[in-house]
Amino acid sequence: MTTEQDHGRTTATHGSRIDAYVDRYAARATGMVASEVRALFAVASRPEVVSLAGGMPYVTALPLDAVGELVAELVADRGPVALQYGSGQGDPQLREQICEVMRLEGIEAGPDDVVVTVGSQQALDLITRIFIDPGDVILAEGPSYVGALGTFAAYQAKVVHVDMDDEGLIPEALAEAIEACARAGQRVKFLYTIPNFQNPAGVTLSAERRARVLEICRRARVLVVEDNPYGLLGFDGEPMRALRAEDPDGVVYLGSFSKTLAPGFRVGWALAPHAIRDKLILAMESAVLSHSTFAQLAVGRYLETQPWREQIKAFRELYRERRDAMLDALPKFLPEGCTWTRPAGGFFVWVTLPEGLNSKAILPRAVAARVAFVPGTGFYADGQGTRQMRLSYCYPEPDRIREGVRRLGSVIEQELEVRDTFGAGAGRHRPGVDTPGPDLA
Amino acid sequence: MTTEQDHGRTTATHGSRIDAYVDRYAARATGMVASEVRALFAVASRPEVVSLAGGMPYVTALPLDAVGELVAELVADRGPVALQYGSGQGDPQLREQICEVMRLEGIEAGPDDVVVTVGSQQALDLITRIFIDPGDVILAEGPSYVGALGTFAAYQAKVVHVDMDDEGLIPEALAEAIEACARAGQRVKFLYTIPNFQNPAGVTLSAERRARVLEICRRARVLVVEDNPYGLLGFDGEPMRALRAEDPDGVVYLGSFSKTLAPGFRVGWALAPHAIRDKLILAMESAVLSHSTFAQLAVGRYLETQPWREQIKAFRELYRERRDAMLDALPKFLPEGCTWTRPAGGFFVWVTLPEGLNSKAILPRAVAARVAFVPGTGFYADGQGTRQMRLSYCYPEPDRIREGVRRLGSVIEQELEVRDTFGAGAGRHRPGVDTPGPDLA
Numbered sequence: 001m002t003t004e005q006d007h008g009r010t011t012a013t014h015g016s017r018i019d020a021y022v023d024r025y026a027a028r029a030t031g032m033v034a035s036e037v038r039a040l041f042a043v044a045s046r047p048e049v050v051s052l053a054g055g056m057p058y059v060t061a062l063p064l065d066a067v068g069e070l071v072a073e074l075v076a077d078r079g080p081v082a083l084q085y086g087s088g089q090g091d092p093q094l095r096e097q098i099c100e101v102m103r104l105e106g107i108e109a110g111p112d113d114v115v116v117t118v119g120s121q122q123a124l125d126l127i128t129r130i131f132i133d134p135g136d137v138i139l140a141e142g143p144s145y146v147g148a149l150g151t152f153a154a155y156q157a158k159v160v161h162v163d164m165d166d167e168g169l170i171p172e173a174l175a176e177a178i179e180a181c182a183r184a185g186q187r188v189k190f191l192y193t194i195p196n197f198q199n200p201a202g203v204t205l206s207a208e209r210r211a212r213v214l215e216i217c218r219r220a221r222v223l224v225v226e227d228n229p230y231g232l233l234g235f236d237g238e239p240m241r242a243l244r245a246e247d248p249d250g251v252v253y254l255g256s257f258s259k260t261l262a263p264g265f266r267v268g269w270a271l272a273p274h275a276i277r278d279k280l281i282l283a284m285e286s287a288v289l290s291h292s293t294f295a296q297l298a299v300g301r302y303l304e305t306q307p308w309r310e311q312i313k314a315f316r317e318l319y320r321e322r323r324d325a326m327l328d329a330l331p332k333f334l335p336e337g338c339t340w341t342r343p344a345g346g347f348f349v350w351v352t353l354p355e356g357l358n359s360k361a362i363l364p365r366a367v368a369a370r371v372a373f374v375p376g377t378g379f380y381a382d383g384q385g386t387r388q389m390r391l392s393y394c395y396p397e398p399d400r401i402r403e404g405v406r407r408l409g410s411v412i413e414q415e416l417e418v419r420d421t422f423g424a425g426a427g428r429h430r431p432g433v434d435t436p437g438p439d440l441a
Numbered sequence: 442m443t444t445e446q447d448h449g450r451t452t453a454t455h456g457s458r459i460d461a462y463v464d465r466y467a468a469r470a471t472g473m474v475a476s477e478v479r480a481l482f483a484v485a486s487r488p489e490v491v492s493l494a495g496g497m498p499y500v501t502a503l504p505l506d507a508v509g510e511l512v513a514e515l516v517a518d519r520g521p522v523a524l525q526y527g528s529g530q531g532d533p534q535l536r537e538q539i540c541e542v543m544r545l546e547g548i549e550a551g552p553d554d555v556v557v558t559v560g561s562q563q564a565l566d567l568i569t570r571i572f573i574d575p576g577d578v579i580l581a582e583g584p585s586y587v588g589a590l591g592t593f594a595a596y597q598a599k600v601v602h603v604d605m606d607d608e609g610l611i612p613e614a615l616a617e618a619i620e621a622c623a624r625a626g627q628r629v630k631f632l633y634t635i636p637n638f639q640n641p642a643g644v645t646l647s648a649e650r651r652a653r654v655l656e657i658c659r660r661a662r663v664l665v666v667e668d669n670p671y672g673l674l675g676f677d678g679e680p681m682r683a684l685r686a687e688d689p690d691g692v693v694y695l696g697s698f699s700k701t702l703a704p705g706f707r708v709g710w711a712l713a714p715h716a717i718r719d720k721l722i723l724a725m726e727s728a729v730l731s732h733s734t735f736a737q738l739a740v741g742r743y744l745e746t747q748p749w750r751e752q753i754k755a756f757r758e759l760y761r762e763r764r765d766a767m768l769d770a771l772p773k774f775l776p777e778g779c780t781w782t783r784p785a786g787g788f789f790v791w792v793t794l795p796e797g798l799n800s801k802a803i804l805p806r807a808v809a810a811r812v813a814f815v816p817g818t819g820f821y822a823d824g825q826g827t828r829q830m831r832l833s834y835c836y837p838e839p840d841r842i843r844e845g846v847r848r849l850g851s852v853i854e855q856e857l858e859v860r861d862t863f864g865a866g867a868g869r870h871r872p873g874v875d876t877p878g879p880d881l882a
Contacts, residue, residue: 019716068516075509264524275460
């Protein structure tokens with residue numbers, strides 16, 4: 001990888017490409033390979049391309065004047081604290097505010113049980129660090145968040161996917177997967193699940209299934225890691241009760257301000273049972289000492305001084321309009337045989353192509369036609385997903401979304417013609433997890 | 442560990458202390474134990490205690506008005522960028538500015554080879570992640586930075602200490618350690634060294650030895666990890682040339698703005714040969730996706746708009762005065778038989794107590810006498826350091842430093858009397874590395 005990911009910059013990579021250290025890396029580093037699709041996404045970040053690939057929130061909708069004022073006041077009022085090291089667990093006041101945010105999803109918790117992390121990505125990294133020995137099993141929805149799969153691969157976990165349908169994770173499939181692992185003598189360390197507006201599938205775990213998933217995991221003594229970046233971004237009614245709300249001892253809950261405020265502060269958190277929290281703090285200190293005090297206090301001051309609930313409502317309305325634009329455009333422009341999910345919140349739609357098409361093979365042609373998406377294989381650890389793609393509607397404006405889907409539709413049409421003329425040529429699948437760029441979060 | 446580290450707060454820890462997950466942690470998590478001395482440092486953070494323990498820079502010396510203005514301008518001018526996800530490698534402009542900073546130490550490098558990290562602690566974590574399999578050897582000065590030892594332990598590395606004297610790492614001892622590892626069939630992955638104003642020993646690797654250390658490592662194909670947070674904080678003359686300046690292919694250089702600007706942004710970096718840099722970026726993305734764009738751009742704007750070289754000079758003068766206060770007080774107040782190093786920069790003095798005394802056993806009495814230090818054993822992976830302690834002069838004002846050393850002197854006097862009356866009772870040593878709190882950085 002060179003610097004393609006620095007959008008708008010291209011710098012020649014100088015020097016030799018021979019890796020003098022190739023015989024000295026750790027075993028875990030062999031799984032660290034740059035995604036094949038990275039270079040394409042560099043092209044996809046050009047303004048003429050409609051990117052339905054990225055998971056970037058629309059931060060332009062924030063009250064930037066107010067944010068500018070509050071960070072200036074933060075330095076004026078509390079500069080020597082904001083610019084100093086902080087505790088590994090995170091700012092105490094922010095942790096109290098985080099508890100207030102989680103209360104919207106039925107969670108009763110104290111600030112002692114919260115650990116502030118560098119985005120919820122770091123919480124994922126730390127929880128994997130303290131639980132996973134090479135070869136241990138993590139259960140995850142199929143498909144699942146590409147960034148989680150990358151982290152799990154970095155710790156040499158074996159990911160076993162559990163099927164979903166329109167109501168989310170299928171409890172019977174979960175129970176079967178746990179039993180199969182037990183029969184095979186495999187240690188299941190935790191279930192990783194995104195219950196709300198799942199990334200990438202866009203589906204939500206129904207209330208009835210939540211109880212059953214928790215019961216199955218409790219009986220099998222399988223910890224649940226509930227990753228919930230989108231829970232407050234539902235388009236209909238009140239937020240659902242978190243899994244953590246029903247089972248404080250069996251669930252580690254991961255939250256984030258990246259989608260409800262802004263990713264630029266990189267403030268996320270883990271809420272964990274006491275013993276796990278203790279280990280998380282030690283792992284946090286070993287990893288980064290502590291998160292940026294400045295970033296934490298800026299988020300805290302935002303929550304303290306700004307109408308954050310109303311801002312989340314504004315985000316919901318904005319993303320709902322974009323979701324509608326996409327769901328409106330898909331049947332118009334995508335050829336027969338394509339199917340997709342209907343998210344009730346969050347950022348993503350999961351599209352399944354007609355048989356014989358391969359989304360990764362289509363991507364270069366789509367980018368040439370000035371539209372980008374993320375191919376489905378990145379969201380599986382086992383090579384599934386060749387016929388799927390993730391479309392995001394969070395960042396482009398509605399007209400651009402429609403235009404993007406139109407362009408995508410005609411690319412797929414052409415692929416179908418090629419398929420019908422020459423037969424299905426399923427593209428090669430390279431094993432291993434595609435590490436995501438940050439903008440694919 | 443409870444919330445003692447939240448200075449000034451005490452919250453009852455509720456719920457059961459039994460760890461239901463004790464049989465499920467990863468092997469690496471068994472080494473993650475809270476330091477015995479943590480609770481003491483909570484007490485030590487009370488205002489009546491002179492803390493010679495922490496490594497917190499004196500950020501109050503910064504031009505806070507200017508910092509407040511520049512963060513407000515950052516949001517006004519570049520809000521949608523500063524609040525968004527950034528690239529895993531870090532902001533391109535900041536990476537160019539980092540190259541300019543490194544040029545002060547003779548380093549010629551391009552921004553392509555820099556990876557911005559969450560403090561240099563994260564750079565340490567990532568470099569360990571990509572190189573260390575359990576049991577691999579890391580060579581490190583004895584004593585060495587407690588935070589590095591904690592990270593190395595978290596990856597189950599075996600740390601082999603190499604002796605130092607007043608000119609830093611002893612090349613002959615390094616060569617012998619490498620040969621001994623080779624004879625024992627152990628894989629040495631890298632030498633971890635802090636060449637300037639070492640933490641905790643306060644000594645500096647001489648120019649003549651730098652060439653020899655590099656030559657020894659080059660011949661043995663041992664990568665050098667040069668950790669250099671204090672290099673620009675020398676009290677005499679120009680900064681020394683970095684090891685990296687002499688050997689771009691054999692050295693990974695770690696830098697930080699925590700001591701030259703402020704730790705509150707948590708902006709550090711690694712400069713690495715191309716192949717290693719590629720792996721570092723992937724590891725970075727897997728760990729946290731990307732660092733806070735806001736924090737990075739704030740540091741970048743500070744470097745762009747403020748007289749940062751003059752600020753570093755002001756820090757140097759400030760710390761030099763404090764170093765002088767400490768070196769002046771030590772012979773006055775410490776009893777005969779105590780010895781110490783004489784740092785020419787940085788934050789720390791390393792004190793050796795008379796035989797029969799144990800610094801960890803003394804700490805509670807010192808804290809009762811309202812002075813704190815860090816016991817020496819934390820800076821070794823193998824139980825050495827019982828007679829040593831680290832004293833820092835970076836944070837308290839000169840009069841407080843003198844008063845702290847006076848208090849420490851009388852505590853040591855009393856200990857000597859006890860020793861002479863009852864005989865030496867060397868305290869127990871608990872194996873394992875004390876994980877540092879962030880304020881012990």
